Amino acid sequence: MNETLSINRGRLSVLVALVILSFGLLPLIEAPSAGSVGTSFLGTPLRLDITSGTIVLLLVTILTCAGVDQLVREHPRVRRGEVSRTFSFWLIPAVTVIVASQMLVAERVTDVPLWILSLVVTASLLWLTILAEYATVDPDGPLAGRARLFLTAMAYILAVLLFGLIWNTRARSSISATLTFLAVGALVFDLLYAAHPRFSRVAIYAVAIALVLAEANWAINYWRSNVFTAAVAQLLAFYALVGLAGQHLIDRINRRVLIEFGVVMIIALLLLLWGRL
Numbered sequence: 001m002n003e004t005l006s007i008n009r010g011r012l013s014v015l016v017a018l019v020i021l022s023f024g025l026l027p028l029i030e031a032p033s034a035g036s037v038g039t040s041f042l043g044t045p046l047r048l049d050i051t052s053g054t055i056v057l058l059l060v061t062i063l064t065c066a067g068v069d070q071l072v073r074e075h076p077r078v079r080r081g082e083v084s085r086t087f088s089f090w091l092i093p094a095v096t097v098i099v100a101s102q103m104l105v106a107e108r109v110t111d112v113p114l115w116i117l118s119l120v121v122t123a124s125l126l127w128l129t130i131l132a133e134y135a136t137v138d139p140d141g142p143l144a145g146r147a148r149l150f151l152t153a154m155a156y157i158l159a160v161l162l163f164g165l166i167w168n169t170r171a172r173s174s175i176s177a178t179l180t181f182l183a184v185g186a187l188v189f190d191l192l193y194a195a196h197p198r199f200s201r202v203a204i205y206a207v208a209i210a211l212v213l214a215e216a217n218w219a220i221n222y223w224r225s226n227v228f229t230a231a232v233a234q235l236l237a238f239y240a241l242v243g244l245a246g247q248h249l250i251d252r253i254n255r256r257v258l259i260e261f262g263v264v265m266i267i268a269l270l271l272l273l274w275g276r277l
């Protein structure tokens with residue numbers, strides 16, 4: 001059987017089912033807040049409430065990472081020692097679970113048919129995402145190119161959804177910027193590591209881009225804008241910075257590339273300025 005299609009579908013089905021079951025049962029859980037963590041940053045009081053939803057989300061995310069890692073480690077290339085690091089295959093599935101949980105639970109979907117449809121869509125996307133991650137373990141496999149294209153599209157979709165969700169919380173900038181840093185760092189690492197699997201260089205670029213967008217989020221919080229404008233503007237900046245970093249990693253920076261991504265950054269700035277009108 002083709003190595004790309006030899007994933008253990010039984011384990012994959014159990015993993016996806018457990019994640020969806022957790023989302024489905026979460027609204028039925030009536031538990032008091034488990035507590036809160038408070039501190040002060042630059043003279044600003046900060047508090048993070050730990051609820052049953054927070055705990056379930058953390059556990060489901062850990063479950064997803066562990067499940068994907070177990071599936072990927074069964075790939076022939078991993079068993080032969082040709083792939084040593086498997087954590088990069090966790091990132092998109094884990095972020096997918098986090099975004100889905102926020103859209104399903106935090107946004108309080110109350111319409112039952114819509115709730116069921118959302119669970120079905122989430123299960124389908126998570127299934128396809130894990131299959132695509134497995135397919136990309138072998139870059140020369142027959143489905144690797146299409147799988148990587150799907151994962152790239154997922155990364156950008158997740159990015160714009162995360163930007164919108166984070167902005168919509170209207171949390172303090174120190175919190176929203178931190179969340180942006182973590183989310184962007186994970187997505188950038190996934191996108192760049194797929195094209196240039198050198199851990200140290202990719203990690204440096206991922207941290208740098210995450211810091212830039214975290215600072216941008218901090219500034220956007222003080223602008224008169226709306227969730228669509230803020231999310232799309234950050235997505236354009238994300239696209240431009242990831243594109244520039246990717247081209248630099250493969251030594252293809254030239255005038256055309258600089259003009260292309262420079263125009264994208266200008267569009268992002270104009271979009272923010274338009275949002276203030």
